[in-house]
Amino acid sequence: MSVASTRSSFKMTSFDEQRLIQLTRDGDYDAFNRLVVEYQDAVFGVVLRMVRNRATxxxxxxxxxxxxxxxxxxxxxxxxxxxxFRIAKNSSLDHLRKIARRGETSIDEDIVYFSETVKDDSQDPEADALNAELARLIEHCMGGLSDDHRFAMVMIDVEGYQYDEAADAIGVSIGTVKSRLNRARARMRDCVQQDRELLPVSMRLYDKEN
Amino acid sequence: MVRKFLNRVISRKDLSIDAINAFVEGNASADEIQLVERLIRDDASLERDLSTQQALRSVLGRIEKIEAPRSYAVTPEMVAAAEGHDSLLSRVAELFAPQRKLALAPAAIGVIAAVGVALLTIGDATGIVDQSSSSQGESFSTAEISESADGGASSPGVAGSPGSSDSSADMFTTEKASSSTAATAAPSAAAAPEFDSADDSVVAESAEAPVAGLVGPDTDSQEPEPPSLMMEAPTNALIPDVDEAASVAGSLDQDSSLQQAQRDSISPVDSSEAELAYAEDTAFEPASSNDGISLPLWQLQAALAALAIAAIGAWAGLRRARGG
Incomplete structure (x- = not known):
């Protein structure tokens, strides 16, 4: 079996996708693995932001x-x-429920699981360090959200998916997704305001004025 | 009326959320912008909140996307292993998958059974529900009869009185150990003339022993009949008739009346009469004649409890196997 381990180099169309799905139904592993290569980054990203543990x-x-x-x-x-995403979300929530039932915390606060930092066009090392701190702050605040709110925020604000896709993935109506996102944003706002010096200037303007 | 009002409130709230979300995302239409501006006029702090949310969203949007650290390509071995790990339970859960509500059936059964146990327990405690006259009821009656007959003969309560000697206490212990056999042997022996006439017969001993025991150390020479001898009584004499019991009590009454003067405290005659009256009142009345509902209570409770545990366990197992 030829399994492509590298990133997909072509843009998959809806037609390609449906054809690959049909082939997968017939038991074609190669066809399915092309779908895997197409979506593995997205699935892994969402799952990692949900469970916040790389190995898990x-x-x-x-x-x-x-x-x-x-x-x-x-x-x-x-x-x-x-x-x-719906399969991934159910597995993630199952895992989170299990560790909650056992009273464990799988989140190791000492490890930064998100190697990425907030993108910044400036080449200033100090700005990079601040951005890294900001990324950690955001991750910390996202960890404080409920699972449902976090999933909505990850899907729309971080990964940039549309409401209908997020609603499909979560298995709720678009209105529910909007409501959850609204609450999640409000809670995130309250959380990040607690560490004002890490916030971008645009987010601190009103504090200075007040 | 109320529904209309609620719908209006909810739709207004939805409109506000939609407008605020769209405003934060920078996709707001003219109507939505107008609505948000009106909301800001009503609540000045909203403007600052929305601005913060806009900035936050822009930061979140700038977080780099995560790349998968390896390939997650699926191989036939992986699928086979996953299928091998599927337990019997998860296969059962799969059967329920098309009708998810059906999977709730074990839970419903479990809850009903648990409620049944609770009701029976409450009924038992309050006396509404009572044990039925099943096999347990019969054995209880037999025990009562044995005890009453034995009480008429040996009067355990009297034998244990302060006036009794150590030997009588020992005798009581021995007789109590074989209480049912001794008691059942008594009436049958009373029916046999050769035993009835003899002073040292089983009947005389079983009837007189406790009385003699009351007298004091003189009775030391009297030893209880070996259990093996008493065991020879026919099994059909296990439940004596009232007449037989009365005859035993009568003979006891005659014997004990001779020694009445020697006793200063409790009268075995009264005691035996009381015991007999008790036996007549309770033992020969069907247990089901109670006022409450009669059920084989503990069996029912045990069965319902087992059903509740099994059904709730099955439901939990199905949920777990189904991954939900």
């Missing part, structure tokens, strides 16, 4: 794709990526 996120991502292959017959149209 890797396991859940792998399980998500295995489950998707096995249950491909239950996919009945719609946005395929949203269907994948």
């Amino acid at each position: 996120a890797e396991d859940i991502t792998q399980d998500t794709f295995i489950s998707a292959f096995r249950k491909i017959s239950s996919y009945r149209g719609g946005i395929f990526r949203a269907w994948l």
Whole structure:
């Protein structure tokens, strides 16, 4: 089997996607693995931001794709990526519930799981350091959100998906997604305001004025 | 009327949320902008909040996307392993998958059974529900009869009185150990003439022993009949008739009346009469003649409790296997 381990180099069209899904239904692993290569970054990113543990996120991502292959017959149209996200979200929430039931904390606060920093065009090392701190602050505040609110925020504000796709992935109406996002933003605002010196100037303007 | 009002409030709230979200995302239409401006006029702090949210969203949008650290390509081995890990339970759960509500059936059964146990327990405590006259009721009656007959013969309460000697206490212990056999042997022996006439017969001993025990150390020579001898009583004599019990009590009454003067405290005659009256009142009345509902209570409670545990366990297992 030729499994492409590198990033997909072509832009998959909806037609390609439906054809690959049909081939997967017939048991074609190669066809399914092209879908995997297309969506693995997105799935891993969302799962990692949900469970906030790299090793667990890797396991859940792998399980998500295995489950998707096995249950491909239950996919009945719609946005395929949203269907994948729904499987990933259910697995992530199961994991979070399990650790909550055991009273464990799988989140190691000493480790920064998000190597990425907030993008900044300036080449200033000091600004880079501040951005890294800001990224940590954001991650910390996102960790304080409820699972539902966090998932809505990750899907729309971080990953940039549309409301309908997020609603499909979460399995709720678009109105519910909007409501959750609204509350999540309000809570994030309250949280990040507690560490004002890390905030961009635009977010501190009103404090200075007041 | 109320619904209309609520719908208006909710739709207004939805409109506000939509408008605020769109405003924060920079996609607001003219109407939405107008609505947000009106909201800001009503609440000045909203402008600052919205501005902060806009800035926050812009920061979130600038967070770099995460790349998967490796390939998550699926192989036939992985799928086979996953299928191998599927337990029988998860296969059962799969059966329920198309009708998710059906999976709630075990939970419903469990809850109903648990409520049943609770009701029976409350009913038992309050006396509404009582044990039925099943096999347990019968054995209880037999025990009562044995005890009453034995009480008429040996009067355990009297034997344990301060006036009794150590030997009588020992005798009581021995007789109590074989209480049911001794008691059941008594009436049957009373029916046999050769035993009835003899002073040292089983009947005489079983009837007189406690009385003699009351007298004091003189009775040391009297030893209780070995249990093996008493065990020879026919099994059909396990439940004596009232007449037989009365005859035993009568003979006891005659014997004990001779020694009445020697006793200063409790009268075994009264005691045996009381015991007999008790036996007549309770033992020969069907247990089901109570006022409350009679049920084989503990069996029912145990069965319902087992059902509740099994059903709730099955439901939890199904939920777990289904991953929900």
